[in-house]
Amino acid sequence: MNPHIFLTALFAAAVAAAQPEQIIPRFLPAPPRGRTVVIGAGKGAAQLARALEAHWPHPLQGAVVTRYGYGARCERIEVLEAAHPVPDAAGLRATARMRELVSGLSADDLVIALVCGGGSALLPGAPEGFGLEEEAALNRLLLASGAPISAMNAIRKQFSTIKGGRLAAAAWPARVVTLVVSDIPGDDPALVASGPTIPDPATPEMALALAERYRIALPEPIRAHIAQSDGAPHPGDPRFARNSVHLIASARQSLEAAAALAEARGIPAAILSDALEGEAAEAGAFHAALALEIARHDRPFPRPVVLLSGGETTVTLRGKGKGGRNSEFLLSFANRIAGASGIHALAADTDGIDGSESNAGAFADGTSFERLLAAGQDPHRLLATNDAWTAFSAIGDLFEPGPTGTNVNDFRAILIR
Missing domain, CATH: 3.40.1480.10 (MOFRL domain)
Known part of the structure; x- marks a missing residue:
């Protein structure tokens, strides 16, 4: 041998077990009375989108963003590409496109979110008063810190306008169904890609405590913003009441x-x-x-x-x-x-x-x-x-x-x- x-x-064999074509069909929701909008981010997002298209005979529209060179041909879903692991201007345009797609939806509409590892960098969205340069610098700092990915994403979602469930909140009152391919030890869906459609109970105080634990010297403006912010939406927020999350593949x-x-x-x-x-x-x-x-x-x-x-x-x-x-x-x-x-x-x-x-x-x-x-x-x-x-x-x-x-x-x- x-x-x-x-x-x-x-x-x-390990990769085949996590291929979208094999796993997507088992988790598709029923079609809505209204529109179906697909959004997504991650290094496997284009392949997830292609598999969804193949098994969704109803009308849909949408866009996903993946790393440069990781795209796949889709007929009805736009495939955008951006930089990973440090965000770039293409990622900002992808974030704007996601917000555009989920705006103005009704309670009869359905949003299907395709989320997998890499989405944190691919969907940048710094808070007001900050820009891409500050978010990129934060990513570089986190990547060099040696902190676990769960800690990095907990910090990222407190310095964002799209992570930590904020994208799903923007889609309200539409129902959001999130399909997650986990790259996070422990498989907490809210931490994959920093959870753009999934809220979690983490607070700004928790994020700052993680930065201290792993000796991450956050730039003072970023640390001050996190300390003074209201934090990401809480899971008890009524805007998430009709949403659902499915872990479709894991290590x-x-x-x-x-x-x-x-x-x-x-x-x-x-x-x-x-x-x-x-x-x-x-x-x-x-x-x-x-x-x-x-x-x-x-x-x-x-x-x-x-x-x-x-x-x-x-x-x-x-x-x-x-x-x-x-x-x-x-x-x-x-x-x-x-x-x-x-x-x-x-x-x-x-x-x-x-x-x-x-x-x-x-x-x-x-x-x-x-x-x-x-x-x-x-x-x-x-x-x-x-x-x-x-x-x-x-x-x-x-x-x-x-x-x-x-x-x-x-x-x-x-x-x-």
Whole structure:
């Protein structure tokens, strides 16, 4: 068995389990007496829109926004593209288009919101007195902080005119049905894409407390605005009374699909967690210690076995190298298992992009460290400078499946033979 082929097949099974064409039909609402308007945002929003069109024989109109290069052909729904992970002017135009679509609706109308990971950056909307520059700066600060995505989105929604349920409030009195593909550990729908159509009970005080906990030095004007604001709408607001939310895909479902495929091929699978968080390098070191324990002592799982995990790790930037959280996880992992035989790993983002380059992640095994040295690279320095992309590019072990059309966060598979 070729380990790369096996691990790639597991990734494909995980992604297939979250494909819109497979999951959308089960969650479509009944058509309304009035109009149907579709809105959406995220790295898989265009594919969700295409699947909805294919299974919705009634009249509709709408628009969704996705990352540049992630579009899909739709006949009745506009597909807009904007920057991710730092918002740009195209994102502002997309936000304006969403507001336009939901304005002036009646109680007989239906809004279907397609929400998935990446929507926070793709739908910028800074409060009055602020602009795109301040919102982009906030995003850069949050991305470099090492804070979990749940904390970042909790802060984002308190500095917005569209997040935290505000887009759904603007659609009132129309009914809003939100279909969510979760990329958030714990699968809280209100945190995915900062919940443009879903309110939650978080307050400005909670957001500021999170900033303090993770040592995020918010610019004083932004901190002051959050402190003085009334916050995002509360779930008890009557404007949300008729709305509904459906979690249609998650990391758990994708990990279970990968586990089923592994076992069908004769390799027992153990799902460690679908909600792993924390520093990518530390998570890599932990997974390496567990893999070595299994390889040497057949505990806590006997060989052969494939360890699966999901969630979203973070990277606190210390250097200016190229990389992403999955590549950094694997470089830390590779450094710890150097020289070990029979251990092979893949870590990748299920949307097809890890960080700012074209790879979803990478492969690693017990020879990675030695091959890096042979290629004239210093694995420890590369890890210290957040330059994992350079490491795996040097030894030809980048994993580049391209955009997948969905996003249920990180996927990690470690085969111990």
